[in-house]
Amino acid sequence: MKRKSFKVFMGFFISFLILSSCTLLKDLDYTVNPSPLEMHGDSIKFTVVVNVPEKGIKKSVKAEITPKLGDKALGVWTIQGSKIQGNGKTIEFKPGGSATFESSIAYDASLEAADLLLTGKIFKGAKSKEKGELPATKIADATIITPLLARMTCTMCTQSDALVRVLDKSTSAVINYNKGQSLVKSKELKDDDIANLVSWIAAAQTNEKIAIESITIRGYASPDGEFAKNGDLSTDRVESASKAFSRLMSKAKLDAYSDASSYDQKGLGEDFEEFKKQLAATESIAEAEKNLFIRVLEMENDPEKREAEMVRLGKSYSQLEKDVFPNIRRSVITVNYKESGLTDEEMIAFSANKIDTLSVEEVLFTGETLLKDDNSRIALYSAVAEKMADSRVYNNLGSLYYAQNDIPNAKANFEASAQLNETGEVMNNLAAIAMLDGDRVKSRTLFAAAKNMDAEKMSIVQSNSAALDILDGSYEAAESNIAGNTFNKALALMLQGSLEDAEGTLAESDDKNDADGLYLAAIMAARGGSGASDVVAKLTLAIGEDASFKEKAGKDREFVKFFGDDSFKALVK
Numbered sequence: 001m002k003r004k005s006f007k008v009f010m011g012f013f014i015s016f017l018i019l020s021s022c023t024l025l026k027d028l029d030y031t032v033n034p035s036p037l038e039m040h041g042d043s044i045k046f047t048v049v050v051n052v053p054e055k056g057i058k059k060s061v062k063a064e065i066t067p068k069l070g071d072k073a074l075g076v077w078t079i080q081g082s083k084i085q086g087n088g089k090t091i092e093f094k095p096g097g098s099a100t101f102e103s104s105i106a107y108d109a110s111l112e113a114a115d116l117l118l119t120g121k122i123f124k125g126a127k128s129k130e131k132g133e134l135p136a137t138k139i140a141d142a143t144i145i146t147p148l149l150a151r152m153t154c155t156m157c158t159q160s161d162a163l164v165r166v167l168d169k170s171t172s173a174v175i176n177y178n179k180g181q182s183l184v185k186s187k188e189l190k191d192d193d194i195a196n197l198v199s200w201i202a203a204a205q206t207n208e209k210i211a212i213e214s215i216t217i218r219g220y221a222s223p224d225g226e227f228a229k230n231g232d233l234s235t236d237r238v239e240s241a242s243k244a245f246s247r248l249m250s251k252a253k254l255d256a257y258s259d260a261s262s263y264d265q266k267g268l269g270e271d272f273e274e275f276k277k278q279l280a281a282t283e284s285i286a287e288a289e290k291n292l293f294i295r296v297l298e299m300e301n302d303p304e305k306r307e308a309e310m311v312r313l314g315k316s317y318s319q320l321e322k323d324v325f326p327n328i329r330r331s332v333i334t335v336n337y338k339e340s341g342l343t344d345e346e347m348i349a350f351s352a353n354k355i356d357t358l359s360v361e362e363v364l365f366t367g368e369t370l371l372k373d374d375n376s377r378i379a380l381y382s383a384v385a386e387k388m389a390d391s392r393v394y395n396n397l398g399s400l401y402y403a404q405n406d407i408p409n410a411k412a413n414f415e416a417s418a419q420l421n422e423t424g425e426v427m428n429n430l431a432a433i434a435m436l437d438g439d440r441v442k443s444r445t446l447f448a449a450a451k452n453m454d455a456e457k458m459s460i461v462q463s464n465s466a467a468l469d470i471l472d473g474s475y476e477a478a479e480s481n482i483a484g485n486t487f488n489k490a491l492a493l494m495l496q497g498s499l500e501d502a503e504g505t506l507a508e509s510d511d512k513n514d515a516d517g518l519y520l521a522a523i524m525a526a527r528g529g530s531g532a533s534d535v536v537a538k539l540t541l542a543i544g545e546d547a548s549f550k551e552k553a554g555k556d557r558e559f560v561k562f563f564g565d566d567s568f569k570a571l572v573k
Contacts, residue, residue, distance in 0.1 A: 024061045024131060025122050027053045030139040036557035037069070037116060037142035039107040040495075041473025044069070044143055046116075047102050050079060054096040059083040062123045065134065069105060069142055070114035077101045085126075107143065113555040116140040144557045146523060147470050147495060149516060151488050154432035154464040156399035157425035157450070157457050159392040161364035165341050172334040173197040175241050176326060179222075182236035184244040194333075198252050201335060205254070209340040215257060216264040216334045217241050220271040222325040223297055224307050227270065235267030241331035271328050272297065278324045285323070289316040344370055351380050360390045367396060374400050385413070391420035398429060407436060424453040428461050440468055459483045466492065487511035491520060499528055515546035523558045532565040539571060 029051040037046050048067065057063070059081040067074040078088030079099050089099035105111070120134035173193040175184055188194070204210040219238035221230035246260040275297070279290050293310060300306040310317050342350065342358075347366045350357050358366070363384055367377045381397035398413030411433045417426045431446035447465040450458075462481040466488055469478035478492035485508040493502035503524050511517040522538035539559075542549045553559060554572035562568040 024058045024124060025063050027056050032140040035140040036144050036560055037140055038144040040147060043104055043106050045104045047100060050099045052091045052096045054094055056096050057081050057091050059093050060125055062088060062128060063120055065118055065120040067103060068117045070111055072105060074103045074105060111143050112145055114142045116142055141557050141560050146558060149520065150467045150470040150491060152435050152467055155460045156402055157428045157460055158396045158399050159425050161361045163361040163365040167339045169339050170334050170336045171197060171200055172332055175331045177237055177329045182233060182240045184240045189244060198248055201254055201257060202252060210337055212335060212337045214264055214336045217331055219267040219331045220328060221269060222328040223270040223272055223275050224325060231269040234269050237331045238265045238267045241333060245333055274328050278327050282323045284319040285316050355383050360388045364392055389420060391417040391423060395426045424450045428464060432464060435467065443468060485509040487517055494524060499524060515542050515549060518542035518545060519549050526558055532562050532567055535562060536567045536571055
């Protein structure tokens with residue numbers, strides 16, 4: 001019985017406090033901007049104006065107002081009458097007034113469907129004696145989180161092959177001469193390189209992939225003897241080699257190449273570069289004396305003095321005569337030709353059963369150009385990636401996995417590519433992975449490293465990074481970074497307040513009939529003042545494409561004004 005009486009008394013006392021407080025502070029009005037609250041750049045920022053009417057606050061009264069978003073208290077706002085000394089906002093008894101307070105809080109998922117409430121306590125007199133409480137009052141809904149609709153999927157940057165379908169090639173043979181002579185020795189024409197060259201030309205006549213372009217013959221002399229004579233000697237050697245080779249062509253019945261006058265012939269005199277090459281290769285002459293020979297040739301312009309200086313080196317000069325000069329006294333016969341690579345049909349066939357015969361350029365060309373099925377491309381790249389150890393193969397393989405939403409395999413291959421070569425393409429692709437992982441700092445860093453690519457690929461990088469701009473609240477930057485009409489560009493425009501432009505952009509995009517495109521259209525309709533029927537119709541289409549939008553719409557504060565509409569409730573229930 002006593003307990004019951006106590007409860008009655010306490011109930012009466014609390015009621016008395018509330019009633020008493022109403023005479024001290026009354027008829028407060030609140031203005032919230034924005035309302036509903038909005039998340040931008042990972043935080044919720046808003047302003048509350050507390051409006052106090054005339055005679056709404058007694059001169060000796062102070063109120064400590066506590067805003068709460070969900071279950072999170074946001075500090076204390078103080079308003080006070082004119083006789084109160086303190087740091088609060090002073091409001092005159094007459095004519096009343098207002099106090100503006102700003103607040104900010106980091107967004108988390110618990111705040112998506114929350115209420116902004118105001119509670120508080122009322123105090124009276126210089127000693128701030130508590131006189132009552134402000135009843136909990138909802139002043140705004142929270143939170144619009146539409147920036148989180150930004151598409152996090154990115155366009156991959158693949159790498160092209162450097163395949164040359166027709167290669168310029170050459171094959172050569174050498175005729176060597178005795179000192180000071182231009183006569184072609186018969187044994188020289190029996191050497192393997194000459195015989196192989198003749199056989200090669202014969203075989204080329206039936207090889208449809210080979211087209212001989214020209215035959216060049218160049219003559220050389222060793223850097224001993226008189227300079228002028230060596231020039232003439234090299235020319236004579238060219239003439240003798242041309243005649244000898246034309247006879248070999250006739251003998252082999254290769255009449256198309258038997259006319260010596262059709263050869264590109266030129267005597268080039270002393271071959272100093274070949275001399276240095278041959279000298280470096282010989283082991284019979286000491287390094288110090290090799291350097292002396294080079295110094296003599298470089299510093300002595302007079303041919304006779306030059307030779308005399310070299311002769312003074314005695315035994316070393318003899319080795320020079322034996323091991324070096326004979327290899328320089330020569331004519332070089334070169335067949336220049338074009339060789340066609342594999343046909344498209346051959347590359348497709350080899351990609352299925354003879355992968356080892358393909359070069360890395362042929363693999364990339366086959367995968368990017370010839371194969372039309374992604375699974376076939378994956379099979380090809382997977383089979384050769386480790387063996388060829390080419391960063392492009394790993395990167396393109398990762399891009400295929402990314403398109404299939406196999407993010408672990410995509411990431412592994414991008415990382416393998418980067419280990420071999422940190423190209424702009426793979427930096428872009430790794431940035432996309434970091435974005436999906438939620439690591440925006442890392443993603444930013446990687447996008448910044450995606451450099452040295454053509455304009456088209458750099459545009460892809462900018463468009464990809466625009467999703468980060470949206471999440472950071474940099475909507476203008478996002479808009480400017482996106483080329484063309486896309487979902488993210490429409491979103492960025494809407495978040496800037498350019499609703500009409502946003503609607504036009506979405507309508508022109510390839511994303512307009514995707515689930516998130518349809519959902520964004522419903523948000524635009526709600527923001528544009530459309531009625532419930534239009535909004536519900538657009539939401540119905542979005543939910544038809546992706547059922548998860550039903551739950552989202554049911555708590556999305558973009559649609560808060562329709563929460564009481566029967567058709568909306570029926571749709572999201």
